[in-house]
Amino acid sequence: MIQEKIRMGMIGGGKNAFIGAIHRIAAHMDGLIELCCGALSSNPETAKASGRDLFLPENRNYGSYKEMIEAESRLPQHIRMQFVSIVTPNFAHFEPAMLALDHGFHVLIDKPITFTLEEAKLLERKVKETGLQLCLTHTYSGYPMVKQARQMVKEGQFGTIRKICVEYPQGWLSSASEKEGNQQAAWRTDPAKSGKSGCMGDIGTHAAQLAEYISDLQISRICADLNWVVKDRLLDDDGNVLLKFNNGANGILMASQIAAGEENALSIKIYGEKGGLEWHQEEPNTLKVKWLDAPAQLYRTGHPYLSSFAKHNSRTPAGHPEGYLEAFANIYRNFVLTLSTLHIGGSPSPEMLDFPTAADGVRGMAFIENVVASAHSDQKWHDFKI
Template identity: 40%
Template sequence: MSNKIRLGILGGGGDSLIGILHRIASSMYDKYEIVGGVFNPVWEENIGFANQIGLPTNRIYVDFDKMIEEELKLPVSERMQVVSILTPNFLHFPMANKLLENGFNVICEKPMTTSYDEAKILQETLKKANTVFAVTYTYTGYPMIRQMRQMIADGVIGNVQKIDAQYYQGWINPVIHDDELRANTWRLDPEKGGISCCIGDIGTHAFDMLEYVSQLRIKSVLADLNFVYEDNQMDVDGTVLLRTENGVKGVICTSQIATGEENNFIVKIYGEKAGLKWEQENPNYLYLMQDGEPLRVLKPGHSYNSEISLDGTKLPPGHPEGIFDSMANIYKGVAKAVNGEKYDHGEFPTMIDGVRGMSFIEKVVESHQKGNIWVEI
């Protein structure tokens, strides 16, 4: 019998980008084997997709509840060990909560839930379950982001003076200006997406990333959000000022109506001695900037990088690694935790990241609604 971790998947069927990303990532280090799940609520599409990707259909279930029921009938040595939740946002909480209650380890897409209250409930459920829970803030898996985190922790740039993240996309621009599309896109539906679109979808990536690399906790926010049309209930653009617990200030600029932009995520941390900059569209370059010195460029795979960076590098220097590799490093970290192996706490985002992300979303919306005032997280 295979000694790989038995993985179940919820959602992510058809041409879902997230589905492809998770399936490929889970296979990269030969740690997981997909054994079943529910890829689509429509049975014909669900079973058809399983056939398409070559999965045995005996553990493809008609719905989530049936999956739990049938998996629990199996011996512990055969049932799913980890379940990945790749569904629309409103399903994250009920699925994750029930999985934890029944002893499963969980990998959940972000945002973790649709409200902070749900996130707190989930946190309590996890404490009782004592299983592994990861939230896929995917970009934390990049080797050079992990190098950035370690360099800041080692004092290479000195005391942090400013934190800055920009995340610009343009995909919703044609949607927002079309009445019919605007009314029928699930990310613009509060019942399915929660209280925020742009901040909930990509702003949380920026928030988690700044806390991850700087290891500073953001204490308060002041937000100004943009909805474009009065009948649109969900933000599609926003700017958030930040204050950390130790007084460092910063900013998050996010947009999904930045016309022509693809996935322009930039992270910048400035210290008293130097600055570090990373760009998601060129993820293999970490820029070290110092006054009076030439710009230095660090790349993955070299011996000058940190242990956690090298552990997440699969190829020799000069061979580009990308988003599949980044997600794979998160799956690798979860595998270590599930198998009881030693791992670095920076190897995958946890429940704490998910809870703080939900608090961030709600406080940003509150700040905007109250007239752009400072609100504590």
């Protein structure tokens, strides 16, 4: 179906950056995308040096994202980039995304979508006005067994969902590494660069999106407690949120970056009337399913018994593990299959359209703002306002 590689530009992700390199591996995994240009750092010299390391052509290795977006829009249509991947810290998401959309480029952007809820709404409106696509990389919704879990819930196999417990403990901010030269810790703990929340913005948003994605429900009320555990830290590094969902289900979301010894232990349990499911990000190829009146089952990736969504998002046969890079690649692949299908006037399948969008970004920003407001209030329950 795809007739030529989709051309991608990248903003951020230069030397010493974390997630940009992961994005490039994910984008290249299926041979559907080529990186044709970049503005890879806030520092023009580092940007150019980073582009040279990746063998970008010199005339498309830009010193700033403004220069890149403007110059690319002047190139012939069959040469210019078709979408831009934005992998900068949170404070530098909104402006390049708006500029790219204004110049006719689709956007793929990392979470949280913007710095404020207001910006997220403006961006969502711009996406609608331009008719362009925006993809948000909530990585964990890209795993095949997460797709399987969502499909089983949607099919009503567990009956009405009653309880959701999601936890995301990490330990890497257990000490003040932001004061010891850790670039990723420095901006994440700085309110001017990260936003209103630290831990809840950085990883709590992933947990909230995962809970809503698998359950197909929306958080409607919250009661939040945020903690600033490491001395002198300016943003929360730990928190607990009680949840109510729009069907009456209740839940708990825990996110922490001071859970010493934990790596990236995102996990979720969902319970309905007839049974429940359990998934752990560090063991992503297994989905545990439990029944009220029958023995528990282990669903595994790569088997013919899985849903079309799980199969569409797998690459290797059963027993050949897939992980984080593949989950990221699934989001890229679905996004560009959608772009190329729309490009030739076709209708993308539901499996292709299965990637997070600006609407998820708005909910993520609302999650941050509601959690912070709730944590600073004595009132027990807060409506989830957008």
